[in-house]
Amino acid sequence: MFNDGGKIILHRRELLRQVNHMKFASRLERLQDKALLNAMELTETKDVISFAAGFPSPETYPVEAIKESFIQVLELEGKEALSYCSTSGYVKLRKLIAKRMRDRFELDFKTEEIVITSGSQQALDMSGMLFINKDDVILFETPSYLGAVNALRAYEAELVSLPTDENGLIMDSLKQALDRYGERVKLIYVIPDFQNPTGRSWSAERRKEFIECISPYDIPVIEDAAYSELSFENRLERPLSFYDKKGQVVYVGTFSKTFCPGLRVAWLCAREDLMEKYLILKNAADLSSSAIAQRQMAYYLQKYDLDDHIKRVVGRYKERRDHMMRVIDREFPKEARYIVPGGGLFIWIELPEHKDSRILLNRAAAEKIVFIPGGSFYPSGVKNNEFRLNFSNMSHDEIEKGMTILGRITREYLAE
Amino acid sequence: MFNDGGKIILHRRELLRQVNHMKFASRLERLQDKALLNAMELTETKDVISFAAGFPSPETYPVEAIKESFIQVLELEGKEALSYCSTSGYVKLRKLIAKRMRDRFELDFKTEEIVITSGSQQALDMSGMLFINKDDVILFETPSYLGAVNALRAYEAELVSLPTDENGLIMDSLKQALDRYGERVKLIYVIPDFQNPTGRSWSAERRKEFIECISPYDIPVIEDAAYSELSFENRLERPLSFYDKKGQVVYVGTFSKTFCPGLRVAWLCAREDLMEKYLILKNAADLSSSAIAQRQMAYYLQKYDLDDHIKRVVGRYKERRDHMMRVIDREFPKEARYIVPGGGLFIWIELPEHKDSRILLNRAAAEKIVFIPGGSFYPSGVKNNEFRLNFSNMSHDEIEKGMTILGRITREYLAE
Numbered sequence: 001m002f003n004d005g006g007k008i009i010l011h012r013r014e015l016l017r018q019v020n021h022m023k024f025a026s027r028l029e030r031l032q033d034k035a036l037l038n039a040m041e042l043t044e045t046k047d048v049i050s051f052a053a054g055f056p057s058p059e060t061y062p063v064e065a066i067k068e069s070f071i072q073v074l075e076l077e078g079k080e081a082l083s084y085c086s087t088s089g090y091v092k093l094r095k096l097i098a099k100r101m102r103d104r105f106e107l108d109f110k111t112e113e114i115v116i117t118s119g120s121q122q123a124l125d126m127s128g129m130l131f132i133n134k135d136d137v138i139l140f141e142t143p144s145y146l147g148a149v150n151a152l153r154a155y156e157a158e159l160v161s162l163p164t165d166e167n168g169l170i171m172d173s174l175k176q177a178l179d180r181y182g183e184r185v186k187l188i189y190v191i192p193d194f195q196n197p198t199g200r201s202w203s204a205e206r207r208k209e210f211i212e213c214i215s216p217y218d219i220p221v222i223e224d225a226a227y228s229e230l231s232f233e234n235r236l237e238r239p240l241s242f243y244d245k246k247g248q249v250v251y252v253g254t255f256s257k258t259f260c261p262g263l264r265v266a267w268l269c270a271r272e273d274l275m276e277k278y279l280i281l282k283n284a285a286d287l288s289s290s291a292i293a294q295r296q297m298a299y300y301l302q303k304y305d306l307d308d309h310i311k312r313v314v315g316r317y318k319e320r321r322d323h324m325m326r327v328i329d330r331e332f333p334k335e336a337r338y339i340v341p342g343g344g345l346f347i348w349i350e351l352p353e354h355k356d357s358r359i360l361l362n363r364a365a366a367e368k369i370v371f372i373p374g375g376s377f378y379p380s381g382v383k384n385n386e387f388r389l390n391f392s393n394m395s396h397d398e399i400e401k402g403m404t405i406l407g408r409i410t411r412e413y414l415a416e
Numbered sequence: 417m418f419n420d421g422g423k424i425i426l427h428r429r430e431l432l433r434q435v436n437h438m439k440f441a442s443r444l445e446r447l448q449d450k451a452l453l454n455a456m457e458l459t460e461t462k463d464v465i466s467f468a469a470g471f472p473s474p475e476t477y478p479v480e481a482i483k484e485s486f487i488q489v490l491e492l493e494g495k496e497a498l499s500y501c502s503t504s505g506y507v508k509l510r511k512l513i514a515k516r517m518r519d520r521f522e523l524d525f526k527t528e529e530i531v532i533t534s535g536s537q538q539a540l541d542m543s544g545m546l547f548i549n550k551d552d553v554i555l556f557e558t559p560s561y562l563g564a565v566n567a568l569r570a571y572e573a574e575l576v577s578l579p580t581d582e583n584g585l586i587m588d589s590l591k592q593a594l595d596r597y598g599e600r601v602k603l604i605y606v607i608p609d610f611q612n613p614t615g616r617s618w619s620a621e622r623r624k625e626f627i628e629c630i631s632p633y634d635i636p637v638i639e640d641a642a643y644s645e646l647s648f649e650n651r652l653e654r655p656l657s658f659y660d661k662k663g664q665v666v667y668v669g670t671f672s673k674t675f676c677p678g679l680r681v682a683w684l685c686a687r688e689d690l691m692e693k694y695l696i697l698k699n700a701a702d703l704s705s706s707a708i709a710q711r712q713m714a715y716y717l718q719k720y721d722l723d724d725h726i727k728r729v730v731g732r733y734k735e736r737r738d739h740m741m742r743v744i745d746r747e748f749p750k751e752a753r754y755i756v757p758g759g760g761l762f763i764w765i766e767l768p769e770h771k772d773s774r775i776l777l778n779r780a781a782a783e784k785i786v787f788i789p790g791g792s793f794y795p796s797g798v799k800n801n802e803f804r805l806n807f808s809n810m811s812h813d814e815i816e817k818g819m820t821i822l823g824r825i826t827r828e829y830l831a832e
Binding site for chain 2 (some may be wrong): 059130286
């Protein structure tokens with residue numbers, strides 16, 4: 001089989017223990033936070049009750065419809081579905097997404113302004129790639145999505161935290177940061193709807209103020225809309241992109257939370273001159289996203305009713321939120337404060353300022369209950385008295401049991 | 417539906433024409449080569465005979481077996497298949513890949529030394545991310561894979577071309593570059609088997625010399641094995657990774673050329689301390705690759721015979737290579753030189769030095785025949801008298817017709 005015909009096994013691995021001093025890129029120094037990786041691993045451990053990761057509920061996945069879609073796609077267009085896709089993505093899927101954004105959010109992105117990405121995570125990574133040089137400043141609404149912090153931290157920017165209240169990003173802090181950092185600000189990252197980790201949404205007023213405030217600048221904004229459709233009261237807000245008259249806002253959407261994450265189908269919308277650059281980066285990053293996953297998704301959107309599916313998903317999550325709120329009200333001490341989230345996947349708990357949620361996590365983990373301590377969600381100016389609870393991924397009984405125990409541990413800890 | 421109840425449509429897009437001066441990352445300046453994007457677009461044009469892109473032949477895709485695998489995966493483990501996968505990838509698939517590399521190439525990577533990537537392109541991008549700071553030096557065997565050049569160029573390194581002969585990388589040029597650039601060299605990229613674009617392979621002797629030459633240094637090497645199994649004479653060479661005793665070589669494999677590219681399933685092997693860092697980057701880049709695509713692939717590997725499938729694919733490609741060689745011998749002028757490739761997807765043609773393959777492409781494109789001019793494959797020190805022909809993706813008749821016309825155009829051009 002081998003050209004030299006020989007069979008000498010070199011036992012390479014046995015010789016591996018030699019000291020080696022490879023050099024790594026400096027960006028690696030900033031990427032030591034493995035909280036998310038660890039959360040995923042904890043979640044995979046069998047008998048742990050996990051409120052950690054932001055996973056949707058697998059019981060909601062429309063497995064039969066997805067199977068039927070794969071069968072049809074492979075029978076009708078198997079060769080195309082197994083080939084490379086164009087870098088921008090399957091055009092029919094992009095058209096369906098454009099239509100859906102128009103129908104649901106009155107957004108009028110053209111097909112040419114949409115690129116399919118491998119999860120919205122890739123859209124965030126590509127945005128760092130496009131806009132960020134070392135020592136640039138990125139402004140984050142905080143607390144913020146850990147995955148965005150990780151993706152953007154890799155580009156060696158200075159990450160600046162902007163505080164929020166129950167109506168969204170605080171405008172004064174945004175104005176101060178724009179004044180203070182001036183031309184160093186190269187990107188703003190926000191999640192206006194049912195955000196991760198707090199579950200809060202920006203008011204319509206705040207959205208308009210935000211666009212007014214930033215439109216004199218030529219700073220791009222990433223609007224992460226991962227949770228936008230998960231409203232428990234069927235009250236959707238108009239996206240920032242709706243108010244944006246300059247094409248300054250880059251909109252990122254995904255099917256991971258409304259449909260399922262295993263296909264890795266998400267999308268990024270940007271005005272055409274930006275899209276041209278995004279496509280160069282997408283091509284360098286992975287050539288294109290999976291053709292078959294995109295065609296499966298397009299088939300599903302045409303033959304099934306995604307809105308109806310989302311209604312059922314949201315109904316399920318609302319039940320779980322309600323249940324979790326009931327157990328919290330019953331079991332948690334009053335000093336643990338929260339705001340009832342109107343949608344999304346998370347509840348955010350605030351302990352008294354001198355308390356540390358990492359201590360709470362250690363004690364909870366000893367009783368096989370996990371969550372993510374709040375410090376992980378701050379790109380800078382870390383606060384440690386908060387934590388995030390996910391309610392979408394655990395059953396009624398697991399919520400009952402896990403939150404009862406966590407309530408007891410919290411009472412004991414706060415009484416110290 | 418919206419919180420403000422209103423229906424005022426702002427016609428955002430009409431207002432978009434305002435001048436805007438967004439700042440982009442400096443890496444964008446290096447990424448203006450859209451040759452690959454354009455080649456893909458040309459290939460999608462209906463009545464063009466394309467020898468441009470390196471696509472496998474869709475007729476070889478085992479559509480029925482893949483359909484059956486998707487059905488089984490969704491019926492047996494639908495919820496897991498539609499959920500997030502762990503960052504390192506589906507463990508059963510990684511075990512199957514480890515076993516396969518052992519059986520085929522006597523490589524003994526452990527499961528923990530393997531991460532699943534979204535195409536081998538992502539593995540290349542992640543390697544730039546891991547090793548490259550601005551102004552570092554990357555050594556390329558040249559001509560080289562355009563996608564690797566694009567992925568690594570984005571990290572703002574100086575890309576240095578090392579010449580090759582019919583036995584692979586020329587060792588003297590490697591030694592000179594290591595002397596000349598010293599500690600600035602942070603990565604070496606090579607494709608030892610049936611490489612893109614020349615179709616040539618390194619001799620066993622050259623492989624051993626290479627490892628001897630680099631092992632005193634702590635410079636990582638990317639061994640791109642995309643074409644390694646596509647040998648027309650069933651003669652596989654031992655990979656560089658086989659000879660590497662330090663774990664200095666990072667091995668990148670893919671199912672895109674042996675199976676199908678539409679699933680985007682590839683893998684990267686690296687010793688454990690490197691893998692730890694790769695996983696942090698993979699997590700930042702896209703969290704994880706598609707769970708369902710990985711499980712489909714694992715199911716296929718267990719229930720079907722991939723080796724047997726590859727034999728059939730390789731048989732098909734060998735026929736097409738033979739046919740293309742016959743037409744070239746018949747129609748092309750003797751001044752167009754080539755080496756018969758022993759495997760892979762490409763034939764590399766060299767014109768006399770003062771000739772320019774871009775002129776040839778212009779004339780060919782006017783007759784709806786396309787290929788990629790050789791200059792695109794040089795990260796530096798561009799030569800323009802060569803070009804690449806792909807033979808895997810076109811039918812017997814298209815090869816006959818397209819190459820006959822291209823032969824005539826070449827004769828005419830060389831006679832000028």
